[in-house]
């Protein structure tokens with residue numbers, strides 16, 4: 001089966017609320033795709049529609065080229081984590097997984113494998129009801145892996161995880177992508193996705209705002225801003241301004257140069273025999289790039305509430 005999720009033209013209203021307004025994107029194999037956007041942007045609703053838990057008013061959602069309801073043994077096609085709290089609290093983690101495995105025809109040996117992969121071996125016989133949110137997330141991951149599916153779809157898997165858990169989750173997601181799986185992960189926090197996601201689908205108000213590689217998004221948000229360290233501040237300012245840059249003093253030996261790429265800044269300095277100790281291109285964080293993109297969607301919501 002193809003490792004893909006395809007969402008096309010999804011529309012969904014809840015009473016007066018438009019949750020999805022033409023949501024369209026594709027999640028490809030072999031990469032981690034971050035699914036990000038402000039509260040209420042439609043991420044969970046999209047995932048619920050993909051899994052057939054909500055019906056769309058229009059459009060379609062396919063996993064591996066087929067609607068979820070047409071998949072036989074769905075857990076062997078797509079593993080999902082939507083609500084880590086959705087478990088029977090009195091059951092042990094292992095029994096919860098055994099029950100799920102049994103209902104889908106997977107062997108008990110697979111249960112022990114996913115317990116190991118998700119780092120739950122030491123607590124597998126404890127009541128799941130007593131688990132922290134981070135441990136519940138791991139249990140959700142274990143359940144998602146039962147059918148060894150080519151597609152994983154995880155809603156806020158970093159929620160409630162401690163720093164060690166976050167590092168574990170990042171490594172896990174990267175590994176699943178390396179194995180050729182399609183991995184869709186929703187998150188509010190860009191810092192969680194930095195160094196994890198290859199691709200980003202940024203959404204706001206029920207539709208896609210940007211569908212891009214992380215590298216391109218950061219390059220676009222970084223612009224031509226360069227930090228320059230030199231003791232020859234005044235001649236540097238004159239030479240760079242003459243080359244069309246906007247130059248500001250940001251420290252006793254530091255200038256911020258806008259409008260010229262780092263390579264051109266170095267050329268201008270060399271041509272004018274101006275010594276420098278540092279020329280570094282500004283690299284926007286994923287957080288900065290995302291804030292820039294979603295500002296409009298957030299303002300729209302704030303305006304609605306006013």
Ligand SMILES: Nc1ncnc2c1ncn2[C@@H]1O[C@H](COP(=O)(O)OP(=O)(O)OP(=O)(O)O)[C@@H](O)[C@H]1O
Nearest residue numbers: 014017018019037038039040041042043044045046
């Ligand atoms: N069952 C429901 N009944 C009524 N409104 C709903 C329902 N589910 C979602 N909504 C509304 O649809 C919109 C999209 O919600 P959704 O949960 O999909 O967004 P989200 O991007 O996942 O948000 P968050 O980041 O806060 O989880 C919101 O305005 C939400 O209030």
